[in-house]
Amino acid sequence: MTTSLATDRPRLLATISFVLGLATIAGAWGSQLFGGLVPCELCLEQRLPYYWGLPLLALVLILWHRLPRAVWYVGLALVLLTFIWSTYLAGYHAGVEYGFWPGPTACTGTGVDVSFSDLTNINAARVVPCDKIQFSLFGVTLAGANTLISAAIVLMLGTVLLKGRKG
Secondary structure, three states, rough: OOOOOOHHHHHHHHHHHHHHHHHHHHHHHHHHHHOOOOOHHHHHHHHHHHHHHHHHHHHHHHHOOOOHHHHHHHHHHHHHHHHHHHHHHHHHHHHHOOOOHHHHHEEOOOOOOHHHHHOOOOOOOOOOOOOOOOOOOEEEEHHHHHHHHHHHHHHHHHHHHHHHHOO
């Protein structure tokens, strides 16, 4: 028995989660490539859950009714855990940006001493500070927005797991 996406609420929520996640990572890449924002170390780390979670979620969506129920639950649980990790990473970065806690020393300016020879080396890598806000809208930074988006995906996928799969 096949059900349409409109009548299969869990599958609809999983599809919305996928589209929202895809739009988020596309927005991150767009802000970098077209918006001129340079991602810091924590920004790049926040992309990892999307790189792992979205392909797995796409696979679960494509094989929705073909997967054995246990495999379906394990696959969706892995995606859920991946986006819980995403929520944590984004929340941590947002806290660093808002000054709630210190960030990693590699990108918050509390690293080692700099010598004059280091300053004259034009080939040295530029460190993008993790604690400086590059963009915010209504007081919400990009890391803060990612926290909210990841949390929304977690809520939707959690609902999907609780409701189960039809058929």
